[in-house]
Amino acid sequence: MKGYDIIIIGGGAAGFFAAINAAEFKPGASILILERGKEVLTKVRISGGGRCNVTHAEFLPAELIKNYPRGEKELRGPFHTFMTGDTIAWFEERGIELKIEEDGRMFPVSDSSETIIDCFLSEVRRHGIRVKTNQPVQDIQKSGDNWVISMGKESYFSEKILIATGSNPKIWKMLEKLGHTITAAVPSLFTFNIRDERIKDLPGISTFADVKVEGEKLESSGPLLITHWGMSGPAILKLSAWGARELHNLNYSFKIIVNWLPAYSSEAILEKLKDLKFEHAKQQISKYSQFELPKRLWQNLVRAAGINETEIWADLNKNQLQSLSFQLCDSRFQVNGKSTFKEEFVTAGGVNLEEVNFKTFESKLQKDLYFAGEVLNIDAITGGFNFQNAWTGAFLAAKAMTE
Incomplete structure (x- = not known):
């Protein structure tokens, strides 16, 4: 059973963003991303019709939160720490320029989601972050000060874990066993x-x-x-x-x-x-x-x-x-x-927001368990807002996990 400093369950936008930021906050940290599917970042690839709608050109937290039917109140504080302008700067620091369209949606100038995917994969390699695909999690348990992630034949352990699996009923059931309340998923958008x-x-x-x-x-x-x-x-x-x-x-x-x-x-x-x-x-x-x-x-x-x-x-x-x-x-x-609506299936549902500390995105019920993205009962209208929620939660979780 191999150990890591941080294990991230979910190889999507939130998972990669959290891993990269955690590696930068704590150079040398051993970080593992586990993805149940054959490929990572699949939702990024289809976002915005293959162009990747990275975020939305709304720069006031009080206005930005109005685009979240679920999560409006909870995201106000986090958006004061990391929001649209920070997202733009983050990508620009890595050589990716974003553009604003007439309706406020923001895309890479290349108009290709591959630009964002290539950025994430390059950063993961640069920081030595391990990424393992075809890894469906079978069980999540606490053992002393560590979390044990069971894959069936193989297991991993770490002090801190982040769940960034989106609307995954199997993961939600595991979280229920850990004491969390799950709001049942229904389609949105x-x-x-x-x-x-x-x-x-x-x-x-x-x-x-x-x-x-x-x-x-x-x-x-x-x-x-x-x-x-x-x-x-x-x-x-x-x-x-x-x-x-x-x-x-x-x-x-x-x-x-x-x-x-x-x-x-x-x-x-x-x-x-x-x-x-x-x-x-x-x-x-x-x-x-x-x-x-x-x-x-x-x-x-x-x-x-x-x-x-x-x-x-x-x-x-x-x-x-x-x-x-x-x-x-x-x-x-x-x-x-x-x-x-298109291929970007969005659901309302997930981990009860009252059970999460939104200063750190850590569970209030289980120490060293963090969340980011749509695994939480947060969703938004179309236009880049769901990704902004992912970036914000992943950034704050990464910061908290490495302090």
């Missing part, structure tokens, strides 16, 4: 499956909208993207993240209310429609989109309001005007099911 004539044949169309879940205190605003299977885009993804548990409890069958014109209520838009009836009396309603809505979406909503293609504004009666105002500002859509 998913799109809505909707079959509805109003959005049929409109994939690719995007517009800003307000979205609410009927009967729940869940709402969001942002770009809404119509897809082949329903709706996606930031407005929908935010709802799926903040409502992960509630929507799971509804078995992903619920209604959403969409306001295609967030600046207006249905009552206010009704008055605007009356003005249009007067101003464009002889104009065909379907022919010219109003309120800067995408033309085909406007035409579908007009049709849904019971207005035919040849009708002119002057012909509209009170009921038609009212119906159109509801289609524009109060559209109801039935959601039946979800689809995973």
Whole structure:
């Protein structure tokens, strides 16, 4: 049974970041990374469509934490110690420049996740950190002052261990045996499956909208993207993240209310429609989109309001005007099911946050047991925020493990 100063379980972003920083905080420390799969850093490779969305250009902790449905309160302190600017500096010190895109997402200038992977692998080699793949952990036990990690035929021991396995049910069960409470995992960051004539044949169309879940205190605003299977885009993804548990409890069958014109209520838009009836009396309603809505979406909503293609504004009666105002500002859509957002599967769930010291990311229940990344009940919306949580937790854990 071989011993190490630090053993890190999980060969992903958080695991590598923790190992590299620990080696720099304590030169000469013997560090081992154990990865259950054939390859390391697989999630880094697919992040951002293969470009690696490293972090997000938000430099105020109070604003950054607003992007975490779970972990907002707990991350405030850690972000004051290590956050976006520190992440940028860390990579720049290793020759990797990051760029900011219009939506705030940050990628390596190379636009390739391999740049980040190569950096990590190079740093691991430079520091002499051992990396072992195909190492599914069978058991984690405390023996005196050391942790014993059993792989079946082989075992390792160390004084300190860090769990950076993401949403791994087997590891969670081992942590439960050590006294930790695990919040069951449910999907977060998913799109809505909707079959509805109003959005049929409109994939690719995007517009800003307000979205609410009927009967729940869940709402969001942002770009809404119509897809082949329903709706996606930031407005929908935010709802799926903040409502992960509630929507799971509804078995992903619920209604959403969409306001295609967030600046207006249905009552206010009704008055605007009356003005249009007067101003464009002889104009065909379907022919010219109003309120800067995408033309085909406007035409579908007009049709849904019971207005035919040849009708002119002057012909509209009170009921038609009212119906159109509801289609524009109060559209109801039935959601039946979800689809995973890209390949980056994110879950809500993990180690209970009340059982973790967020100054060090050490367990409050087990001395010398640390956590980083999505093994904790922390998750974020899309845009580089989940990686920033990984970098922050891994950095603080590495610092604490080497002090």
